[in-house]
Amino acid sequence: MTNSLDALLRVLSASSSSSASAPAGLGNALFVGSGDSLSACLLAEGAGHRVASAGDVAWTGSLPPRIDALVGVSQSGRTAATVAAVRVAAEHGVRTIAITTDPRSPITAAAGEVRIAPPAAVTETIPVAGFLSLAVTVLSVLDIDLAGGLREVGTRMSAMIPEMTELAARLPPAMPAAISILTLPDMRAAGDFWSLKLIEATGLAVRSVPLEESGHVDYFIGPQPHLAISLIGAFGRARHERLSVALAENGHATLGLRATAAPDGNGRAAELAVAALGAQLAEKAAATWGRPPFRNHEVPMDARHIQIGYGSEG
DSSP, rough: OOOOHHHHHHHHHHHHOOOOOOOOOOOOOOEEEEEEHHHHGGGGGGOEEEEEEHHHHHHHHHHSSSEEEEEEOSSSBBBBBHHHHHHHHHHOOOEEEEEEEESSSHHHHHEEEEEEEEOOOOOSSSSHHHHHHHHHHHHHTTOOOOOOOOHHHHHHHHHHHHHHHHHHHTSSSSSSEEEEEOGGGGGGGHHHHHHHHHHHOOEHHHHHHEEHHHHGGGOOOOSSOOEEEEEEHHHHHHHHHHHHHHHHTOOOOEEEEEEEOOOOOOHHHHHHHHHHHHHHHHHHHHHHOOOHHHHTSSSSSSSGGBBBBTTOOO
C-alpha cells in the first residue's frame, strides 16, 4: 500500500525469531504503559492479567489489590508515567519487570528485572515497528510462543494486504466527524492501536469500543457523519455484520476487516498483523481527507512532553 509498509515488511522478514525468556512465577501481574506501549500491554488481558494506563499507578501512588508483579512497558524507557509506576510498585514491595528497547534507559534502572525488546528500526510515516517489537516481547513474558516472532507477523500482514487495500478504497470520500473501532476481546489490542494511529494521522476524535457498546451508543450518534470500523477476529462475525447493517441504516459509514486465522490457529499473530495494518489505513485516510499526519508535523511525534530527560516531570 505504501513505501513505509514495504520497508516494514522487509524489516520483519529479516527479524530473528528469538525472544525474551518468560520470567518464572509471574503470578497475578499488572501491565502498564502509555500510548502504543499500552496497546501492547492489552495482550496480557487474554492471559488473565490486568492492564492499566501507567498514569493510573504513577499519579495515584497506589496499586490494585492482589498484584504480585508490575510489568512496565516503554519503548524508549523514558516515559515518565511508566517509570514512576515501576518505582511505586517497588516502594510497595512488588516485583517489577521492565520491557523496553533501550537497556540504558531510566526504566531499566528502576525495575528489578529487564526484558529487552528486539530492534525493528524502520523509517515510517505512522509508527508501528516499535509497537510490534514491544508486543512480541510482552507475549514472551507471558510465556506465549509466537512461532516465527516478527517474521510470522510480517507473513500474516502480507496475506492481508489485498483485503486491506480494498477496505482503504472504500473509505468515505468526505471526512467523518469521528470514528469508532469496534472489537471483541481477541482484537482489543489491535483496536486500541488503530484508534491511536488514526488520531495521529487525521487529528480526528477516534475511540476503540467493545462491539456490543457500539449497538447501545453509536446508533444514537448523529446527525454528523460517523465512521465505524469493525475488526473481526475468530468470534462474533455475525454480530459484527448485524450491527454494521444497523449503523449503516442510521447513516454511518461502515467498514470491516476480517483476520483469518492460519491453520496453526495463532490468534496473537493475526491480531498483531491487523494492528500493524491499521497504520497503513490511517495513512490512507489522512490522504483521502486532506489531513496530513501530525497536522503536517505542527504537532511533534517524539512525545518529549511525557519523557524523562526532556524537562518533563519524572
